Amino acid sequence: MSERSDQSATGILGTIEAPGDLRRLSPEQLTLLAAEIRDFLVAKVSRTGGHLGPNLGVVETTLALHRVFDSPRDRILFDTGHQAYVHKIVTGRQDGFDLLRQRGGLTGYPSRAESEHDFIENSHASTALSYADGMAKAFALRGEERHVVAVVGDGALTGGMCWEALNNIAAAKKPLVIVVNDNGRSYAPTIGGLADHLSTLRLNPGYERVLDLVRNALGSTPVVGKPAYEVLHAVKKGIKDAVNPQAMFEDLGIKYIGPVDGHDIPAMESALRRAKGFHAPVIVHAVTRKGYGYRPAEDDEADCLHGPGAFDPQTGALTAKPSVKWTHVFAEELVAIADERPDIVGITAAMAEPTGIATLAKKYPERVYDVGIAEQHAATSAAGLAMGGLHPVVAVYATFLNRAFDQVLLDVAMHELPVTFVLDRAGITGPDGPSHYGIWDMSVFGVVPGLRIAAPRDAATLREELREAVAVEDGPTIVRFPTGSVAVDLPALRRVGPVDVLREEDRKDVLLVAVGSFAKLGLEVAERLAEQGYGVTVVDPRWVRPVPIELVGLAGAHRLVVTLEDGVRAGGVGDAVAATLRDAGMTVPLRDFGVPAGFHPHGSRAEILASLGLTAQDIARDVTEWVSRLDDPAAERQPTS
Ligand SMILES: Cc1ncc(C[n+]2csc(CCOP(=O)(O)OP(=O)(O)O)c2C)c(N)n1
Numbered sequence: 001m002s003e004r005s006d007q008s009a010t011g012i013l014g015t016i017e018a019p020g021d022l023r024r025l026s027p028e029q030l031t032l033l034a035a036e037i038r039d040f041l042v043a044k045v046s047r048t049g050g051h052l053g054p055n056l057g058v059v060e061t062t063l064a065l066h067r068v069f070d071s072p073r074d075r076i077l078f079d080t081g082h083q084a085y086v087h088k089i090v091t092g093r094q095d096g097f098d099l100l101r102q103r104g105g106l107t108g109y110p111s112r113a114e115s116e117h118d119f120i121e122n123s124h125a126s127t128a129l130s131y132a133d134g135m136a137k138a139f140a141l142r143g144e145e146r147h148v149v150a151v152v153g154d155g156a157l158t159g160g161m162c163w164e165a166l167n168n169i170a171a172a173k174k175p176l177v178i179v180v181n182d183n184g185r186s187y188a189p190t191i192g193g194l195a196d197h198l199s200t201l202r203l204n205p206g207y208e209r210v211l212d213l214v215r216n217a218l219g220s221t222p223v224v225g226k227p228a229y230e231v232l233h234a235v236k237k238g239i240k241d242a243v244n245p246q247a248m249f250e251d252l253g254i255k256y257i258g259p260v261d262g263h264d265i266p267a268m269e270s271a272l273r274r275a276k277g278f279h280a281p282v283i284v285h286a287v288t289r290k291g292y293g294y295r296p297a298e299d300d301e302a303d304c305l306h307g308p309g310a311f312d313p314q315t316g317a318l319t320a321k322p323s324v325k326w327t328h329v330f331a332e333e334l335v336a337i338a339d340e341r342p343d344i345v346g347i348t349a350a351m352a353e354p355t356g357i358a359t360l361a362k363k364y365p366e367r368v369y370d371v372g373i374a375e376q377h378a379a380t381s382a383a384g385l386a387m388g389g390l391h392p393v394v395a396v397y398a399t400f401l402n403r404a405f406d407q408v409l410l411d412v413a414m415h416e417l418p419v420t421f422v423l424d425r426a427g428i429t430g431p432d433g434p435s436h437y438g439i440w441d442m443s444v445f446g447v448v449p450g451l452r453i454a455a456p457r458d459a460a461t462l463r464e465e466l467r468e469a470v471a472v473e474d475g476p477t478i479v480r481f482p483t484g485s486v487a488v489d490l491p492a493l494r495r496v497g498p499v500d501v502l503r504e505e506d507r508k509d510v511l512l513v514a515v516g517s518f519a520k521l522g523l524e525v526a527e528r529l530a531e532q533g534y535g536v537t538v539v540d541p542r543w544v545r546p547v548p549i550e551l552v553g554l555a556g557a558h559r560l561v562v563t564l565e566d567g568v569r570a571g572g573v574g575d576a577v578a579a580t581l582r583d584a585g586m587t588v589p590l591r592d593f594g595v596p597a598g599f600h601p602h603g604s605r606a607e608i609l610a611s612l613g614l615t616a617q618d619i620a621r622d623v624t625e626w627v628s629r630l631d632d633p634a635a636e637r638q639p640t641s
């Protein structure tokens with residue numbers, strides 16, 4: 001058998017250890033390899049969960065990229081990075097997929113610790129073109145002949161940073177290849193004028209193809225030298241004028257190649273080689289299909305199996321048992337509120353389904369706005385909606401609101417506008433890693449004057465605090481809750497102002513202030529301390545910013561105050577409670593437990609919390625140490641961990 005057929009017999013994928021191995025493959029072998037990679041992706045991701053649809057859509061494009069460019073000397077950047085699995089497969093990491101997105105295993109995004117081929121670890125969209133602009137300028141200044149390629153999705157292109165970058169890329173005129181991976185979707189179909197423009201390009205007969213026809217026609221007549229150039233240029237100009245809606249990019253000063261079939265490796269290679277040869281900023285518009293080659297993903301109308309949990313590879317059906325998620329509770333209550341209040345409108349940043357806003361959109365489509373992946377615009381557009389007499393509910397993942405801090409601070413809060421931000425995936429999330437952890441909001445937004453933050457502990461308080469939030473008319477509110485299944489309802493014994501008392505005893509040793517979903521953890525800690533004879537009062541403040549003044553009176557009756565929060569300690573609720581007690585002249589000692597500010601490695605939520613000492617056992621041990629110091633201050637003590 002020829003060497004080729006040997007390889008196809010053993011599976012070509014098994015022979016690919018580095019991008020260079022791709023360059024020796026024939027077109028037939030590349031087609032086989034693409035099929036093997038698809039089988040690999042479905043087999044692996046069906047077990048671990050992960051971003052299946054996006055990666056099925058970039059198999060051929062990624063193979064073409066690594067055949068045309070010389071990574072890592074040439075930099076291949078992925079915007080958002082969730083579509084870099086194929087890149088990982090061809091850069092020596094096939095074996096890591098059994099532990100994809102699991103503690104100690106491959107991350108779901110590029111990772112510099114994993115490979116010299118990886119650069120951008122931030123999974124927030126719309127950043128790659130800015131990185132690319134900077135890298136291209138740096139290589140030019142250092143006189144380094146190397147290419148920078150950024151792969152950016154049509155969804156990511158709806159983010160404002162992309163346009164800031166394009167403006168600069170055009171001005172800098174440095175060699176830079178931008179591959180627009182246009183599958184027409186974020187989760188749902190991508191919205192907006194840009195999406196419409198891209199679809200015009202996608203649908204247009206392909207002036208590239210028309211141009212090729214003309215080139216071929218010209219090629220048959222012996223026109224050489226300058227006349228040929230002039231003829232071809234005139235024809236090209238004519239064609240461009242006739243069929244060239246891509247003027248938008250070219251008017252920016254960025255060349256445009258496309259639309260190209262992103263699933264046609266030779267066509268993509270040809271376009272990329274042309275782009276590489278331009279030595280100037282150039283867009284290669286690749287038209288792809290999210291979920292391509294796997295029917296359950298292709299047919300999934302919601303999001304083409306964008307990021308499923310584990311699933312049956314035969315059917316694409318999720319294998320996890322359905323449960324009531326925090327998101328579902330929010331979505332249902334929002335519709336109930338909207339039924340009563342016509343001023344309530346919803347805003348999503350290209351994530352209607354994952355945030356639950358889709359439920360409102362189904363009943364009131366005219367009262368929901370999908371702004372694309374544009375959280376800054378979402379916040380200030382919400383300010384405009386509020387100025388127009390409405391009460392917008394902006395539903396985003398907690399981590400994604402970080403980038404809209406200035407808009408929340410000045411466009412919303414300084415104008416004292418009634419906007420409610422609902423932050424899903426607040427706290428430690430897990431598999432998506434540090435740029436997805438929603439751990440910053442209570443610190444970052446806690447400093448915003450006039451902004452109130454609620455942290456429900458269960459479904460009942462989520463419903464209640466959402467209603468309280470949309471009832472606020474003189475400023476913004478945040479309601480934040482974690483990922484996953486909603487907590488079991490934890491009824492209060494009594495309420496002191498906004499503060500719910502969840503547990504109390506005659507003995508008043510410790511006041512334990514448990515924030516949001518950490519209420520259950522607080523009760524578990526109290527149980528452990530009670531076994532040692534300590535009297536623990538557990539309270540849920542419900543509204544954590546501003547700190548309820550009622551905590552001062554409660555603290556005064558106890559010997560030690562402990563705070564627990566699923567957010568960074570620095571500037572968090574613990575710090576705010578300490579400042580409130582200090583301002584009230586209280587000297588009761590306070591110990592705060594939260595997430596240390598840092599970029600903590602991915603894993604399951606439970607694994608990460610355990611690694612940070614945020615378990616009932618660890619906290620009870622530390623609190624016992626602190627309380628026993630109060631009993632016997634003279635005793636020599638080892639500092640707790
Ligand atoms: C700032 C920000 N907001 C929201 C998200 C959540 N998110 C992850 S992927 C995605 C859709 C990206 O669409 P596109 O860029 O077209 O890539 P595709 O998944 O289609 O390949 C979104 C909204 C994010 N990662 N970053």
Ligand SMILES: CC(=O)[C@@H](O)[C@H](O)COP(=O)(O)O
Binds near residue numbers: 306
């Ligand atoms: C890449 C991205 O930002 C999203 O796809 C994210 O991974 C979704 O997270 P959930 O799985 O928690 O919805």
Ligand SMILES: [Mg+2]
Binds near residue numbers: 154181183
């Ligand atoms: Mg897309």
